[in-house]
Amino acid sequence: MKYVGKSVKRVDGIKKVTGSLKYVDDIKLSKMLYAAVKRSPYAHANIVNINIERAKALKGVKDIITGDLFTKRAGLYLEDKNFLAVGKARYNGEAVAAVCAETEEIAQEAVNLIEVEYEVLPAVTNAKDGMKKNAPLVHPDLGDYKCAPVFFPEPGTNISNHYKQRKGDAPKAFEEAYYVIENTFYVPHVQHVPIEPHTAIAQMDADGCLTVWSSCQSPYAVRQSLSVAFDIPLNKLRVISPAVGGGFGSKAGTTLEGIIIPLAMRLRGRPIKLTYTREDEFQNAYVRQGLHSKIKTAVNKEGKITAVQNEFIWDGGAYTEYGVNIAKAAGYASTGPYDIDNVWTDSYCVYTNHPVGGPYRGFGMCEIHFCIEQNLDIVAEEIGLTPYEIRKINGMKPGGTTGTGELVTQSGLMECLEQVSADIKINEKSKLSSSKKVRGKGIACGWKSPSMPNDAGSSAIIKLNEDGTAHLLVSAQDIGQGSDTVMTQIAAEVLSISPDKITIRTGDTDCTPYEWQTVASRITYSAGRAVYEACQDAKSQLLELSQIKLGIYERDLKLKDGYVVSKIYPDKKIAIADLALGLTFDDGSGIHGPIIGRGSFIPPNIRNADKHTGLGEHPVAYWTYGVQGVEVEVDIETGETKVLKVASCFDVGKVINPQLIEGQVEGAILQGMGTALLEELMLKDGKVMNPSFVDYKIPTSGDIPEMIIKFVENPEETGPFGARGVAEPAMVPTAPAIANAIYDATGIRLNTMPMTAEKILSAIKAKEI
């Protein structure tokens, strides 16, 4: 292949490195107004009264809205959220009123003049407490909420989804087990920290057409949610996402758009902008849900896991419109990438009065694997196996079955395990570096499937230009992962024209075709497949016209470097440029007209799992498998951990762009390191105690370890050129591999993250005593 599999330069590279790319906050429209938000200082409180008179009187203030003006709920999977609190505030920071004014400063000053009277309610600040019978209810009306049929809320409780997986006969397997072990873990909330905070502009024309410019991953999903929330038909609602400065999931759903739309609807013609501060980002956008987990494992004498029982309790925060699906995804994947015959899993999404949980790179997989992969090492040690051996015995191989009971036909996990074990030399002990610093190694496996509705669709349009160049239209968003380049490469390969002759346009629901969402590591796979189909469509039109022109059967023609060429007589050819507007005959007449290729794709045959057992023959598109190995050095005097080396190997089906995929894995490893060692959204009575980079630390370039990044290519038959997703999966094994390496070095297992220097030192000292 000429373009696929090559490190084609990023098509958006020059604009990004020169700073000339325009993001939403760069957009300045005439007569623009600025919004600011009044937020609840309480985690849970009835709103008794809101006095806006003083704020209204301030010069420059144009309008003020409160939640009672727009009470319709919205949400992706479960319609449980209002953009402005209605009746009560459910988290510290929830929007209760919004102002728009001539300047940001006036808007902020007006916000300070709004007086809100609250009646403070007891708050749920721990998901486990939230499940108790007498717990305060965050959503007493849960039973009335509209919900997709694959989720199971329990009205009258704080449980917004209870996913069950019942495979085989777990109770019996536990009775017969040679060895049973149970471990508990806790994963705290973290935040995505995209470099660009959330930002949006809304403007409604005189005729009722609403345009929303938003830094979002999913213009179409955002359009759909907003359409429902504000009763605007889709043909009158346009969402434009010109560029996204990182998302990691936080820009997948709707956040601040719904705050400014009511203002735009009341002030027709005036564009209204709202840009979050970094503090907003930590408190008022999305966070990764917390997880309390319990894993019970049954093993036989040979080290084969015969059963697992999992309890996942997700701290979903105040609204779980998106989080319910994380609980489901975690349930599907609850065994980890292991072939286990008997499974009993309960995964609960629980409302709390915490910041809103939402999609975050990994979609629950990072959290559950932090538990699964440490549990596995504990089991291995108890029964006298090495971490490598227990994974070799239990790891998923073709012919095995997943937790949902699906037969596995494709898995490169064993190849990845061998590769990483060799690269990190897992079976050789780390050398001591000094008496004060100890080293250790750890490995972890991971798997992930795209967590999306069964019928999540993608589409693409390719338009050929009369000079032989082309425009590719998709709504897959380049959020930094490189999708613009990958889509372009796929088109270039099918059409056999060089990538620099293709211009990609994305992110405008009026102009670029449908894409469900840029999430779930599904873009290369699903949008890529739609691009492939669109280009095949254009290609077949080109061949059809060439057959007439050249008098050669279609089957004997191919595309090559901008020409349609005879496979047999290579000098017989016609330029794509000459066919782009149709075929013109010698007498000046023409046929067919301009060539537009269209492609649509839905992953085939994905069907719902059974409601009661969670079992299904094919409930997900595919699984991506991979392994990482880590070597760490721990300072036993201070507890500081340094990650020295990470080896990674994933089965990605097909590497479309080696440099970009390496970048994805490097970023994933760093993000995984951040959560393992540094990051935690510190919550006290529902309040975020560290809502800035002063006290919320992510890794810097100074923390980058040596990385050995490899791939296995067992093709995914439904993906373009065999590709499957890897952007999220690559982060999944990093944190548990670090935890396992710290254990190898020190004998310390914290069962929680971040594994800070202080926690490690404290555990080392406790062990000495």
Add this chain to the structure above:
Amino acid sequence: MNSVEYYSPTSLKEALNLLAAYGEEASILNGGTDLIVRMREGQSKPKVIVDIKKIDELHKIEIEDNYVFIGACVHLNDLGKHQYIIEKYPFLAKAALSIGSNQVRNRATCIGNICNASPLADTATPLLSLNADVHIYSENGLRTVPLNQFFVFVRKTILKQDEIVTGISFEDDDSILGVFYKMSRRKEVDLSTVCSTVIKSNKGYFVSYGAVAPTPVRLYKTESFLNENTLSQETIKEACMIASQEVSPISDIRATEKYRREIVEVTLQNSLLEWL
């Protein structure tokens, strides 16, 4: 609307006049890496800003008459990369380069770090252990105050409203050996959980710590013990015990009191081991 008047005097005299005229309403702007952040967070609300960066004489590092003088507007990168400082006072250079990011260090100043009087000011501990003097200029002329008398409390110094710190100086002493430690959650761009400078010279031991009390502090009891005893594994151990009790850290979002005391012990031990 909040509006701020901005002045950029070119002489000390002019700056003093502005400070005298506006009193409490005025704030001195140097690198701005603390002031601007505090203004954004609403913790400082000056009506008048007096930017001292255009006063040329404040930009120098001088080594004269057995003294090293660091001017008020010397950036942390200029201090940390100064050849003489690197050679003779590497612990001070290291402290200067441990603050913030490279970009921040291009703006932030050592004197600003001192005047901001954060308990965890990274350049405070080397300067405390160097027995540095703060040079303060006012209408009444120049006065110098030992740095260990300069800090009063968290973000409070003895500085009066109509005074400007022109620089800081310390004796250029060939016998000085020093060790700087910074314990932080992350290697780059982080605040100290604990920071320290231990100096050994002909005059004895000088031990200073940051982030373990309301101000950066000298540990006099620990110093006396060290000065009265010969360095050995045993005396180091005892000195560490004394130091961990002499400090008075608190628990906060970055670390617990207990961990800070443990780190005081470890850093003092490792500093002293250099000379055993």
